[in-house]
Amino acid sequence: MLDIDEIPNGNRLRRLGRTREKAGITTDMNSMVDMAFLLLTFFMLSTTMYRPRGMELVMPVPDDEDTRTEEVQAVKASQALTLIAMPDHKLYYYRGLLEAAGIKPITYDKAGLRNFLQAFVQETDKPVVLIKPHPDCAFEDLVTLLDEMNINHINRYAIDRVSEQELARMRSAGFPVPNP
Amino acid sequence: MRWSALSRSKTPQIDMTPMVDMAFLLVTFFLLATTFKTGEIVWVQMPRSVAGLNLPMTDLLTIYVDKDGRAYMSLTSPQARRAWLHEYGRVSQVAYTEEEYRAFETMSGFGVSSAQLRNLLQTPAEERKRFKQNGIPIKGDKNELAEWIILARVTIPRLRVAIKADANTPYQKVEDVIKTLTEINVLRFTLITQPKKLNDDAGY
Numbered sequence: 001m002l003d004i005d006e007i008p009n010g011n012r013l014r015r016l017g018r019t020r021e022k023a024g025i026t027t028d029m030n031s032m033v034d035m036a037f038l039l040l041t042f043f044m045l046s047t048t049m050y051r052p053r054g055m056e057l058v059m060p061v062p063d064d065e066d067t068r069t070e071e072v073q074a075v076k077a078s079q080a081l082t083l084i085a086m087p088d089h090k091l092y093y094y095r096g097l098l099e100a101a102g103i104k105p106i107t108y109d110k111a112g113l114r115n116f117l118q119a120f121v122q123e124t125d126k127p128v129v130l131i132k133p134h135p136d137c138a139f140e141d142l143v144t145l146l147d148e149m150n151i152n153h154i155n156r157y158a159i160d161r162v163s164e165q166e167l168a169r170m171r172s173a174g175f176p177v178p179n180p
Numbered sequence: 181m182r183w184s185a186l187s188r189s190k191t192p193q194i195d196m197t198p199m200v201d202m203a204f205l206l207v208t209f210f211l212l213a214t215t216f217k218t219g220e221i222v223w224v225q226m227p228r229s230v231a232g233l234n235l236p237m238t239d240l241l242t243i244y245v246d247k248d249g250r251a252y253m254s255l256t257s258p259q260a261r262r263a264w265l266h267e268y269g270r271v272s273q274v275a276y277t278e279e280e281y282r283a284f285e286t287m288s289g290f291g292v293s294s295a296q297l298r299n300l301l302q303t304p305a306e307e308r309k310r311f312k313q314n315g316i317p318i319k320g321d322k323n324e325l326a327e328w329i330i331l332a333r334v335t336i337p338r339l340r341v342a343i344k345a346d347a348n349t350p351y352q353k354v355e356d357v358i359k360t361l362t363e364i365n366v367l368r369f370t371l372i373t374q375p376k377k378l379n380d381d382a383g384y
Contacts, residue, residue: 028196029196029199030196032200036207040206040207040210043207043210047213051237052234052235052344052372053233053234053235053374053375054229054231055233056370057371059358059361059367059369060367061362061365061367085351108381110379133355134351135350135351135352136350137350138347138350139227139245139347139349139351139353139354140227140347141351142354143227143228143347144227146229146371147373150230150231151230
């Protein structure tokens with residue numbers, strides 16, 4: 001659909017009702033717009049706007065038989081908090097030494113864990129948290145715990161294995177512990 | 181004169197030229213900015229966290245762990261994948277054919293043992309989706325995952341490693357991967373998560 005206004009006052013073109021008083025070439029852009037927007041929509045939908053996001057994790061150098069005893073840092077019992085993640089999204093904690101403290105349950109939600117950690121950070125000088133995920137607990141729980149460490153600005157934390165004594169202690173306290 | 185010309189045309193005419201300009205500008209932008217979605221090897225329900233570290237789109241090795249604990253790997257660029265397979269072939273003394281290299285380039289990732297890799301590469305592209313990939317062996321006589329990661333680091337010195345594990349994977353399985361990484365001295369890596377708001381609670 002190309003209109004060429006060679007004769008601005010030409011009667012023949014006038015009768016078609018398309019002539020304008022302008023000289024030059026007018027192209028009908030509608031189909032071009034259609035096509036451009038079609039392409040635009042296609043590229044918009046096929047573009048991955050998603051960029052992977054994540055949390056950085058820095059692990060310690062793995063234990064060496066020779067350095068093991070010297071490298072273990074002594075932590076005062078009053079500074080330490082142990083969080084034990086169990087299967088079925090159950091979480092338990094104890095403060096200080098296992099012998100002295102009892103293991104108590106706590107929830108992952110804001111009212112439970114976050115408030116507790118906030119209070120713990122406030123009353124403790126240089127807090128240290130030990131995260132002990134049970135082998136069968138969901139990976140999600142570990143991520144939640146690590147996330148809470150970042151949220152509450154706890155810089156000193158470690159991931160460790162849950163020990164037999166801890167499991168035995170929990171069993172005797174009546175908490176559900178899966179059999180190995 | 182002017183009025184009469186306007187009244188005679190029944191439909192109003194709009195100049196579409198600026199609209200076309202704009203549309204093509206946007207098309208050009210998306211055309212250049214697009215990286216086409218490549219099918220992921222395995223669907224993973226990512227855990228949620230508020231941590232918002234953006235990962236680079238290049239030089240990234242992603243280790244997928246599905247909820248049954250099977251490990252898969254993907255490396256970002258096709259060129260790097262080719263070099264990676266070349267290294268692997270050199271170390272394991274297998275000469276891969278050009279077709280196999282090309283197949284490896286087009287696959288975004290894989291999750292098979294070295295014994296099965298050839299079978300996977302020789303499967304035609306359209307049937308590859310149905311190929312049962314049982315994960316890269318971690319335990320057993322040889323930790324093949326470790327071997328692949330070491331070779332990826334040889335191929336790309338600036339390699340970043342990320343773990344994309346399913347939220348419901350038992351921790352044991354993820355721990356195996358983490359242990360593999362620390363044993364070969366990859367001590368800094370990223371756990372891929374999906375964003376959540378600070379005050380969102382998990383539903384349990």
